[in-house]
Amino acid sequence: MIPASPLAYVPFVSVQNMMGLVHQTGIETFLTELADHIEEDFKRWPEFDKVPRVASHVPGGVIELMPTADQALYGFKYVNGHPRNTRTGHQTVTAFGVLSEVSTGYPVLLSEMTLLTALRTAATSALVGRYLAPAGAQVMAMIGNGAQCEFQAMAFRAICGINRLRLYDLDATATEKATRNLRAQGFDVTPCQSAEAAVEGAHIITTCTADKQYATILTDNMVGAGVHINAIGGDCPGKTELHRDILLRSDIFVEYPEQTRIEGEIQVLAPDHPVTELWQVMRGEVQGRRHDKQITLFDSVGFATEDFSALRYLRAKVAGTGFVQALDLLADPDDPRDLFGMLARAAPGTGA
Amino acid sequence: MIPASPLAYVPFVSVQNMMGLVHQTGIETFLTELADHIEEDFKRWPEFDKVPRVASHVPGGVIELMPTADQALYGFKYVNGHPRNTRTGHQTVTAFGVLSEVSTGYPVLLSEMTLLTALRTAATSALVGRYLAPAGAQVMAMIGNGAQCEFQAMAFRAICGINRLRLYDLDATATEKATRNLRAQGFDVTPCQSAEAAVEGAHIITTCTADKQYATILTDNMVGAGVHINAIGGDCPGKTELHRDILLRSDIFVEYPEQTRIEGEIQVLAPDHPVTELWQVMRGEVQGRRHDKQITLFDSVGFATEDFSALRYLRAKVAGTGFVQALDLLADPDDPRDLFGMLARAAPGTGA
Incomplete structure (x- = not known):
């Protein structure tokens, strides 16, 4: 088995780690800091590429992709909304999201966002409440x-x-x-x-x-x-x-x-x-x-910028902590043009 | 630490496991089977929700989201294209993708797709070549x-x-x-x-x-x-x-x-x-x-259906093998309306 290069790994925040981070921070502190990031990004609104989210309306619900970007970072969230899900023990809303570097297109964070969406939605509401x-x-x-x-x-x-x-x-x-x-x-x-x-x-x-x-x-x-x-x-x-x-x-x-x-x-x-x-x-x-x-x-x-703000906040918050894992998500050959060589040279039977 | 429910886990195929799977299958067999799945889905083209991919053109490249769905499954791929990436040791194209159940909106597969995109692009070309x-x-x-x-x-x-x-x-x-x-x-x-x-x-x-x-x-x-x-x-x-x-x-x-x-x-x-x-x-x-x-x-x-076909093929292929891991991606409380209770009851300091 050939060890993957550092570029291959994407920092990942699991549900357990999100809960741990919120507890360590304190939920009200977390919400306040999150609202500050959301407010910062609203205040630089013209810097963002904005587009209505891409919704697939399916029987019983909707699945949405919510992308946005500034000059440095691109973010998107996957989120569903299925009101009848609770009847079968599922959440109405689940979500996860990704933040990437604009300059390379490489993801730099993958996170659960079911909890983070609930937190950012609430933080946005309260932030707006403070104004109105x-x-x-x-x-x-x-x-x-x-x-x-x-x-x-x-x-x-x-x-x-x-x-x-x-x-x-x-x-x-x-x-x-x-x-x-x-x-x-x-x-x-x-x-x-x-x-x-x-x-x-x-x-x-x-x-x-x-x-x-x-x-x-x-x-x-x-x-x-x-x-x-x-x-x-x-x-x-x-x-x-x-x-x-x-x-x-x-x-x-x-x-x-x-x-x-x-x-x-x-x-x-x-x-x-x-x-x-x-x-x-x-x-x-x-x-x-x-x-x-x-x-x-x-x-x-x-809106997508709120998720962007949440991911931006999370990325800074988990850096250097135990609340983030390295996920082997990106193929990264030594010679970037030699993806096939990387595959061909990988030893058989590397199943985890 | 409260153990996560089975619904919380999303099957994940890492780069290492993708390489292992391709080797175990044999790359030409893999390409042939993949082309068969792509052909099957082209032949039922009217069943798919189709939309041009959502492209964010950024300096030096593009980041795209490619969603599609049939009656049972929703799939999307994240993919970048940055031609100058190779100068800094990065891939021009990296990708990952997700397959979800339409009925609940829950993801059922997360996979690396840098390799899988290279494979599906080639399989599609050769499939078309067979016709033309x-x-x-x-x-x-x-x-x-x-x-x-x-x-x-x-x-x-x-x-x-x-x-x-x-x-x-x-x-x-x-x-x-x-x-x-x-x-x-x-x-x-x-x-x-x-x-x-x-x-x-x-x-x-x-x-x-x-x-x-x-x-x-x-x-x-x-x-x-x-x-x-x-x-x-x-x-x-x-x-x-x-x-x-x-x-x-x-x-x-x-x-x-x-x-x-x-x-x-x-x-x-x-x-x-x-x-x-x-x-x-x-x-x-x-x-x-x-x-x-x-x-x-x-x-x-x-096109998005080709990624959908690839994810559909991959999902069947890794089922029951060691080439798939369980990723703690979805918050899933016992009572789906009680997301907050799940968070509040989680013990502090559960960092992995």
Whole structure:
């Protein structure tokens, strides 16, 4: 067996190592540092090559590739969304991602991203909340208590100081699960019997349900003046959560309009309905919240730069630690033109 | 440390294991079986979701994602093309790929594809050669003797019975390398001093150079009646190998016109220049070679279904062998809605 060259190995972060890294860092510190990286990249938005993600709509779900690049690094994520997966013990969303050097095209990091996506989605929501939520916000309603719920709560506490939660899910066992997990983290949690009850007195409303259909999680009369809505679940053509009238009363903030108009809540509005791009708010070029009666709405769908930021953060974080393994992913012959010679000279029977 | 569930693990084929598998199978058998899978999938072409690959053109090269799916499986490949990489000891092309279940979106195979791409590109060329090369073809000219050269030769011998080769490369050391490797495999090899000399008496002309520019590897007077041209290298906008007049004298066969018109030799022709789709030839719906004076041209760019076929073949081939490892790539909590609980309950310090 010929030993592989160093160029052959790609640093790999497994699920176990991702969990270890998050614990060692502390989840709230991790979310805060991650949000800082996401914010840095939003602030240099024009430097990125951007394209709506490439979605394959398959029966029961969607499989997406989300690439982006700056001058130095290229990143992409593979992610699926299959709402019925939970019936067979599978996750609705699984993901992994890769970061590569632009100059050579060689991957420099492969990572699990099921956990990292949950973390970056929450970090992005809370980062946006810091710009848009009403001053002095203390209470968040959370409608949809599935896999993303607790991550959102942790991020909003770490980044926006929110500790009081009002939970509701159509499936009461999901609310029980989230209540148990979040009380264990020291949150003041009120499980509610209806979405109407959950939003009572809330300054921030987070919707994160998973059904791939036009649903109405929030109706117009449930949303009072001054609220910030963090709409996570509407992220696919044909999948929305909010009544159209709420959209018409709100100022709508988006990641990347070209993608959000296809996938977000605003897919039900006219293609030229005005929206504000978050990178401009973060750069201070456009005002976010203007007054305390305004309804702000983050129509979150998740964009490739957020995954790029997460991979960039992770790469720096695992460098030199035990949380990364070397994966024999790239054939790398001594003479780069002699790939065949490398194969021909490899001893037979090198099965691991 | 909580043991991961079986759903968390994705079968992974490393470079070492790919080499071991190819040796155990025998490279010509491997190429033949691979070509059979590629042919099977071309013959059921309408069953695939097809889209031109998603290319990020970066300074010095390109990084591409190539997805496709049928009703049961989704596959994609990551591949770069950086012609100047060899100057720094890197491969021009590296690749890896993933196969997933459409019903759940879960990956079921991750594999190195630098070697597998070289093999599938060669297998596709030879498969197409079997349909289009003139009857009784015995001699192949190969212009461009880089990493892909020997794989092409092996495939044309395994699938079309070609054993006589005439080699030329601008870089004489590349020709020396290929000559050495191919004589060791029992080929009758003639190294040549010019492209003109190489094509003399050849029934098949394979061009596989790597420069990302409009180059003229073949001029019109070099191509005689009855020849089959296997044009591998023109596979990017701005990267072609053949003089336009050759294209105008040839009957042109392509994988997926929507992609080839962007990337192939035919990018220099009118967007409605007639081409024949290979899947129709393989299904017997359209004639391939019609007579022995005809110049046939395979304008190869490489399409996602070929990688899909390769991954499908590989998955069956490694099942139950030692050539596959289990990679901890997917977070998979006991309760799929309780991703946070899985993270929260993981013991700290699980670094590998």
